[in-house]
Amino acid sequence: MSEVSVTTPWWCDAVIYQVYPRSFADADGDGIGDIGGIRARLGHLRDLGVDAIWMGPWYPSPMADAGYDVSDFRDIDPVFGTLAEAEALIAEAHETGIRIIVDIVPNHVSSEHPWFTAALRSGDAPERDYFWFRKSQSMPTNWTGEFGGTTWTRTPDGDWYLHLFTPEQPDLNWEHPAVRAEFEGILRFWFDRGVDGIRIDSATLLCKDPALPEVVDGEPHPFHDRDAVHDVYRSWRRVADEYQDRALIGEVWMPEVERFTDYLRPDELHAAFNFDFLGCAWDPALLRACVNRTLEAHATVGAPPTWVISNHDVTRHVTRYGRSDTTFSFENNLDGTPVDLELGTRRARAAALLTLSLPGSAYVYQGEELGLWENESIGEDRIQDPMYARRGHTRDGCRVPLPWSGDEPPYAFTTATPWLPQPAEWKDRTVRAQTGDPNSMLELYRAAIRLRRTLSPEFAWLGLGADVLAYTRGADFAFVLNLSGFPVPMPEHRTRMLASGPLDGDLLPQDTAVWLRL
Numbered sequence: 001m002s003e004v005s006v007t008t009p010w011w012c013d014a015v016i017y018q019v020y021p022r023s024f025a026d027a028d029g030d031g032i033g034d035i036g037g038i039r040a041r042l043g044h045l046r047d048l049g050v051d052a053i054w055m056g057p058w059y060p061s062p063m064a065d066a067g068y069d070v071s072d073f074r075d076i077d078p079v080f081g082t083l084a085e086a087e088a089l090i091a092e093a094h095e096t097g098i099r100i101i102v103d104i105v106p107n108h109v110s111s112e113h114p115w116f117t118a119a120l121r122s123g124d125a126p127e128r129d130y131f132w133f134r135k136s137q138s139m140p141t142n143w144t145g146e147f148g149g150t151t152w153t154r155t156p157d158g159d160w161y162l163h164l165f166t167p168e169q170p171d172l173n174w175e176h177p178a179v180r181a182e183f184e185g186i187l188r189f190w191f192d193r194g195v196d197g198i199r200i201d202s203a204t205l206l207c208k209d210p211a212l213p214e215v216v217d218g219e220p221h222p223f224h225d226r227d228a229v230h231d232v233y234r235s236w237r238r239v240a241d242e243y244q245d246r247a248l249i250g251e252v253w254m255p256e257v258e259r260f261t262d263y264l265r266p267d268e269l270h271a272a273f274n275f276d277f278l279g280c281a282w283d284p285a286l287l288r289a290c291v292n293r294t295l296e297a298h299a300t301v302g303a304p305p306t307w308v309i310s311n312h313d314v315t316r317h318v319t320r321y322g323r324s325d326t327t328f329s330f331e332n333n334l335d336g337t338p339v340d341l342e343l344g345t346r347r348a349r350a351a352a353l354l355t356l357s358l359p360g361s362a363y364v365y366q367g368e369e370l371g372l373w374e375n376e377s378i379g380e381d382r383i384q385d386p387m388y389a390r391r392g393h394t395r396d397g398c399r400v401p402l403p404w405s406g407d408e409p410p411y412a413f414t415t416a417t418p419w420l421p422q423p424a425e426w427k428d429r430t431v432r433a434q435t436g437d438p439n440s441m442l443e444l445y446r447a448a449i450r451l452r453r454t455l456s457p458e459f460a461w462l463g464l465g466a467d468v469l470a471y472t473r474g475a476d477f478a479f480v481l482n483l484s485g486f487p488v489p490m491p492e493h494r495t496r497m498l499a500s501g502p503l504d505g506d507l508l509p510q511d512t513a514v515w516l517r518l
Contacts, residue, residue, distance in 0.1 A: 010099065011197065011247040011271055011361060012304035013457075014051035015449050018365045020312045021058050021080055022066065023401040026414035033401065033413070035081035039089050041404070042096055044431060048369060048442075049449035052099035054199050054249075056312060058086065062112050064168035065386050066399070068201065069110040073186045090194045101197035101249065102190050106183055106232075107205045108169040116170050123157055130179055131170050132162035132208065141212050143222070146202070148390035164205055164223065166386050174206045174232060187239045191246055198240075203250035203263065203272070206232055225259055233268040240270075247271065257297045264303035271361065274306045278314065282326040282347055284467045284483040291358065295459065298360070305360035309351055310368050316398045319374035321347035343511070345371055349444055349500035350481055350513035354469070356448040357479045357515060359459045364445070367402050370429045371441035375400045378421060396420055405432035447498055451515065464491065472518070481513040493518050 025037025035058070045053060057067035058080045067077070076083050090100050109116060119127040134140045135158070143151040145164055152160045153167040162171045172179050187198060207226035215222060233248070240246040250272040254260040257276075263269050280290045298305040309317045314328050322344025323337055348371060355362050374397040388394040401418040403411030409422040411430050427433070434440035456474025464470040467484035470491070477497075482488050487507035493516035496503070500513040508514055 009247070009270070010051060010245060011249070013359075014099075014361045015049065015356070015452070016052045016054055016101065016361060016363050017045055017048065017050040018054045018056070018311060018363060020056045020366055020399055022056075022419060023399050023413075024366055025402065025404065026416070026418075029415040030079070031410075031414050031416040032079055032419050034079065035076070035085040035089055039085070039092060042092060042098070045098060046096045048364075048446055050098060050364065052101055052196065053093060054101040054197075054363070055103060057103045057105060057201075062110055062168065064110070064166055066384070068105050069108070069112075069166070069169045070105055071110040071112045071114075073104065074189050087193055094194065099196035100194070101199050101247070102195050103199045103201060104183070104186065104190075105201040106172070106174075107202045108163065108165060108171045111168045111170055119161075120155060123159065130173055130176055132173055134160050134162075134212070136160055141222075142214060144215075145390070146205075147387045162208070164202075171208070172206070173208075174228070175210070180232065180235065184235060184239050187236060188242075191240070191243045196245065197247035197249055197270075198236075200233075200248065200250045200269070203233075203252050203269075204229060204254060225254060230262065230265075230268060233263065237267055237269070249273070257293055261297045261301050261303070264298065264301045266302060269303075271304055271306055273308055273311075273363070275308075278308050278310070279328045282321055282351075282483070284469055287354075287469055287483075288461075295359070305358070306363060307355045307358050307360060308363040308365075309355055310365040310398065311363070312365065312399055313395050314398065316365075316367070316372060316374040317351060318344040318348045318371055319376070320344070321351065322373075339373075341373055344373065345441075346501055346511050349441060350511055352441075352445060353448055353479065353498065353500050353513040353515060354481055356445075356452050357455065357473065357477075359455075359457055359473065362452075365398075367400075369442055369445040370403070370431065370434060372400075372402075372426065372429055374398055375421070375423050377423070382421060384420070403427070403430040405430050444498070444500065448515075451497055462491065464488070476518045478516040478518055479513065480508060480516065482508045482510055485510060490514060490516065491518070 022033045024033045025041045026033050027036030027040055058076050059070045060072040060075050060077045061067045061069050076086050093100050115127045115130050118125050139152045140160055145151045147165055151164055154160050163169050164171055204225045207228040209222040213222050240248055247270040250263050250269045252260055252263050252272040253275055263272050274294055277290050280286055294305045319339050320326050320328055322339040322341050376397050378396055383394050383396050385394040385396045400420045400422055401413040403426045405412040407427045410418045434442035455477055458474050460472050462470035468488055469481040472478050487504055487509050490506055490508050495517040497515040497517055
């Protein structure tokens with residue numbers, strides 16, 4: 001009997017690069033990134049070695065929340081290009097060996113979506129049932145929104161509608177079969193165009209308690225992680241399974257590991273973002289515990305772990321790791337506290353080798369490979385993030401356009417003024433400046449992504465001390481990260497494959513990581 005070859009699904013060990021379309025590259029010279037810019041810069045992603053691109057929302061939108069307020073999921077916003085250009089990008093990426101993941105936002109739509117405009121025109125419109133409209137003399141609940149502030153807005157006819165984000169993002173009623181059918185159709189629309197995966201925004205928020213109770217500690221939450229949401233993703237999984245090699249990837253912010261892994265059961269999502277790891281402090285015990293929790297939790301449901309340290313919503317990790325408090329959460333506002341960028345960069349280089357050597361899939365946020373830090377000097381008059389007005393925290397600092405070449409802004413991102421300002425200090429962080437420099441962050445990422453393909457799936461801890469994070473991947477590879485306050489000896493090895501910083505003979509300096517061939 002001949003042996004049957006078992007191929008690991010691509011999403012289980014892929015390096016997935018997040019493109020934030022507004023800030024990647026601008027081809028038409030209006031200061032905002034677009035599909036033409038992405039197509040022109042595909043060579044950068046090919047040379048980086050990534051397996052897939054996760055595209056942020058590129059649909060028609062009034063941009064009340066940077067495109068996460070969608071008015072049509074089956075088209076492309078003119079600021080980014082056309083549907084034909086999107087289809088061309090998908091085809092060109094596939095020719096390059098890169099898969100495409102698109103962002104779907106199921107919790108809400110734009111207030112300019114045809115459903116919602118119809119619902120506002122008449123209190124008797126059937127579309128009212130697609131949302132959470134309520135008749136009440138006062139605000140139906142005292143819920144706090146995801147951006148802070150209230151969650152209800154009154155319509156001219158005196159009714160209220162629910163929005164967990166901004167008033168321009170009315171929440172959909174997922175109890176209604178028309179809503180469920182519409183989104184299953186949207187999935188098929190993009191899968192039919194060759195899209196390889198769907199990233200699901202705010203995946204835990206879709207279902208609400210129809211009784212609209214207040215939030216009470218110790219009782220089931222009225223809109224976070226309701227059990228009914230799993231029926232939605234089971235239906236989505238059935239749609240994905242109609243196609244070959246399609247993945248569903250959830251944005252699942254869940255502190256409870258058991259509830260998190262419920263989303264990864266065999267008939268639900270294929271993968272979910274590991275925010276436990278993203279928010280973890282730069283601390284050996286906490287990192288080790290986080291890795292253990294991640295590996296054990298995913299093993300219980302047979303799902304691949306994911307590793308991510310930055311994205312379009314969080315403070316860039318070069319900045320986080322340069323602060324005294326290296327954690328991240330939306331309750332822990334890090335803006336403006338002192339930062340040591342040299343320390344943050346050294347730790348970010350080590351974190352890259354950590355992230356890219358752990359078993360599972362790794363996510364790279366655009367600019368992470370360049371060592372970009374958070375731009376915290378954006379003037380208040382330039383801030384566009386709606387979160388700023390509600391919570392005093394802006395995500396714009398991690399969304400600043402990429403620097404491609406040149407010694408001053410706009411660094412070949414555009415021929416116009418970029419939609420957000422770029423720091424003058426980024427002149428040494430451009431793609432051109434770092435290409436070919438063996439000590440650059442870019443070349444470190446390129447080498448690590450290339451070499452990670454040689455690693456065994458087997459994982460085991462190495463006991464090198466409480467302040468040293470060390471493990472093997474198979475019999476001949478070891479990762480070592482020194483989180484102590486002094487240099488430590490490296491284990492016996494044949495060769496040093498890659499190091500995040502200069503080594504001191506056989507000693508590994510503080511905040512430095514190394515890949516060893518044993």
